[in-house]
Amino acid sequence: MDGIHDLGGKQGFGPIDVGEKEEPFHEAWEARLLGIVRGMSRVAPWSIDWFRHVRELIDPVDYLTRPYYDQWLQTYAAMMVNSGVATVDELASGKSAAAIADLPPPAPPSAVAGATGNMARFDRESTARSRFAVGDLVRTHVHAAPGHTRLPQYARGCRGTVTGFHGAHILPDASALGEERAEPLYTVAFAATELWPEARASRDRVYLDLWESYLEPA
């Protein structure tokens, strides 16, 4: 989707706060929210792609103005309502109106030390032949999928060179619709001059990881 989240190359944004204090959390509620997200039981099948898509669907004004972890809260709240884990009224009041049946107990603090090394992998075995090889010239599609996709607007309809192949990875566009489907994943390098009109003399490049269905031979 052509959402507000797709920010690469958008102009008019001001300076970066380079003097930000180097500490993991600046507000107590931010730390609390991160801890909640890591510690809560997941009773619905929320994939990382579904999470990202639900965040992308936040009202554009809220997306640009609400703090980052507040957007996480909004996203988890929306997923919970959508899955029937909680109602809007329950999330507003903090009081439960109905219990969830047959729940295992929540993760105890003693489980945290053993969980910090948990690492999800997104590559999958595949016998499909990859269409492109390192060194190939490719062109990205001009239009992306109407729902979730990881082909940013600024790199659509552009010519690049395949510089890496990573096997088959779960396709986010399908995963955000609840389907797990793996597809060859490539790293593609784009010359800055291909992406930006003002980059006339630049030798700089931008690298993106792109799935096979985002690409055609150039």
Next chain:
Amino acid sequence: MAEDHNSHKIQAIHRELHSHLPPEPALRVKALESLLVEKGLLDPQTVDAWIEVFTEEIGPKRGATVVAKAWTDPAFKARLLADGTAAITELGFEGWASGHLKVVENTQEVHNLVVCTLCSCYPISILGVPPNWYKTAAYRARAVRDPRGVLAEFGETLPAEVEVRVWDSTSELRYMVLPQRPAGTDGWDEATLAGLVTRNAMIGTARDLTPRKEPG
């Protein structure tokens, strides 16, 4: 539980939440935590334990350890560049968002810069939680289009002959920059070298790690 993936339904839920949730983020978080605890989905002491992990254990010191080891151990550096995830697992640093870690090396000719324009992907298990600026619209919008301008704001002016490579984290690959070992550090041990490595250098918004004075 039943799960559908309807974008219009989610937009409607977002609007309802916007109108009904408490006005301050801190109050919204408090309500969420109370609800989850009451529903039996969360132990508040587990929240405390996770906060402690991200305050004390998982942070950029891990990345600095990795960099210093790569500077002093060529075999480790080769393994790190070939398979970042396997190499950090040797040090016990595997974890959240590092299942497909790709380490990109700065040289005299090349400078690398990491961004996620579509959300805020970041190699959390070796760099900790990302700084706010990394997640801002300004950084996400500008890093791919004006990387040299962004670097100048961070105090790094790159000569024109140095090629900038910007890595936009669009897949589950996560990127970390291996900065150059600064001159004048011959014979330094790993722990002292690690003290030179900043978080920003591993994102690519810093380049020159030359020490201001000799240690000790």
